[in-house]
Amino acid sequence: MQILTLGINHHTAPIQVREQVAFAPEMIQPALHHLKDHLASVSETQLPEATILSTCNRTELYCAANDESSHEPSALKRTTIEWLAKSRGIDSEELLPHVYVLPQSLAVRHAFRVACGLDSMVVGETQILGQLKDAVRCADEAGSLGTYLNQLFQKTFQVAKEVRGTTEIGAHSISMAAAAVRLSERIFESVSDQKVLFIGAGEMINLCATHFAARKPKLVAVANRTLERGQELADQLSEQGLATESLRLSDLPTRLQDFDIVVSCTASTLPIIGLGMVEHAIKARRHRPVVMVDLAVPRDIEAAVGRLNDVYLYTVDDLSDIVQAGADSRQAAVGQAEAIIETRVSHFMHWLETRGTVPLIQDLRQRGEDLRSYELERARKLLARGEDPQVVLDALAQGLTNKFLHGSLHALQHAQGEEREALMKILPGLFRATNSDK
Structure with a gap:
């Protein structure tokens, strides 16, 4: 069985590429069915295995299949890249x-490193383990x-623990959420004097809200597709003594101008905030600056917004310098x-490797059982x-001994050259092991 990991991440691709191959949560199960069918056609096995990990920093396919070409993985690499490109509607080149x-071992090592946070933009972060x-x-x-x-990932979780x-x-470690606060403080002297808008209500927005809440902003609003879920987060923040409100996404065109800091992270496949919407908001704000932090992949805010005056737009890739702070102090732990x-x-x-010998072991055991049954039935007839x-017992023992030795002696007698030398080294060890079990 061959294990293979194929993917792209923040080390190998900019956000413009990563967002093209990202899978929304509702897309993953259908994609897995298609990927399994693809692997079955490539590996000529009816039981391939597949897992898709898609986050803001990576899209990875973990596969297991019987595939002779995996010893030279170029064929499987090419066809799987073609599948990924086709499924996302882009050119494989x-x-x-x-x-x-x-x-194989490189795939295993990578899974372990990902789960431990060693391959993350924020080294040591824990969110990736939950995503995995x-x-x-x-x-x-x-x-x-x-x-x-299943065995790979169970071991992966054990290693992470x-x-x-x-x-x-x-x-x-400095989280993405903490980095968003730091970026805002580069533009505004104090977050406590600003109004903050969170778009989305998922885990990342919850983390960001916690960090911003510690700065006691003037107002915190949550805009979400479903008003109820956004209200839940707003209620949690209001319990900390903050002024809060909840909005619908449809309210953004008329309300965006009211906020000084905007943090967005949704699972939308298309931008939620476009250039025209922001231009209108900036005009209404009389060109007062606004910080916009887009933590989503695909992006929630059109890239062109970053070219506007008075708008400070940051993506997950822009946060990399900040989140790397403290890297030197973590090096000893990374080595461990x-x-x-x-x-x-x-x-x-x-x-x-031992799993690979299971069919052979099963075959040998079955052959041994067949020999035992044959000789035992013969002895019963004699009795x-x-x-x-x-006399019957002697005949039974002799029959079993002859049949047990037949394959090895026949192979040794007919082998030549290196094959004969290899058998001469292996066979004594096998029979010594047998004797030592007495």
Whole structure:
């Protein structure tokens, strides 16, 4: 069985590329069914496995399939890139420079590093672990999670727990949410004098709201597609003594002008805030500056907005310098985490290799059972005819011994050259192991 990871992330592709291959949550299960069908046609197996992880910083396909070409993964790489490009409606040649393909132990190591936060923009962040668990849960519900990927991800979660429990990998980390606050404070002397608008009500917006709430802004508003969910977050913030309100997304064209800081992170596949909407808001604000932080992939705010005067637009890629703060102090923990991961990769690859011998072991056991049954039935017939039990037992032992040795002796007698030398080295060890079990 071959395990393969194929993807793009913030290390290999800018946001303009990442947003083109991102999967909205409701798209993942149908995509998994299509990906499984694709893998089945490529690997000639009816039981391929697949998981899709799609976040603001990465889109990754984790696959497991019987595929001889995986020893030279160029064929599987090419066809899977073509599948990804076709499913997202883009040219595969455009993706190719940004894609990484990791077979076998490299795929395992990558999964472990991702779960531990070592491959994140914010080294040591914990959100990615929850996102990976959600991806695995989705794959399980879609029926695309089999023995191999299930084992891989269970080990992945164990490694993440071990790393976080025995190292300080999360210490000194600056989250994306905290970075959004810092960016705002570069433009405004004090967030407490500003009105803040959050667009969306998911996990990232909740984290951002928590960080901004600590600065006690003048007003906090939550705009969401469903008013009820936005109101829930607004109510939580009001319990901290903040002035709050909730809006519908449809209110944005007339209300955007009221806010000094806008933080957006939704699962929309199309921009929510366009150039015209922002131009109108800036005019109504009489050109007072506004900070806009777009944490969504695909982006919620049209890129052209960033060219407007008095608008300070930041994307997830723009936050990278800030979130890297404290990297030096985390290096010791990173080294410890990498050492743990290397050990666990070796363990998993040993398990994977032993899984490859299971069919052979089953076949050998069945052959042994067939020999035993044949000789036992023969002995029973001799006893039924009144033969001396001692003679029958000797014949049974002799028959089993002859059949047990036949394959090895036949192979040794007919082998030549290096094959004969290899058998001469292997066979004594096998029979010594047999004797030692007595």
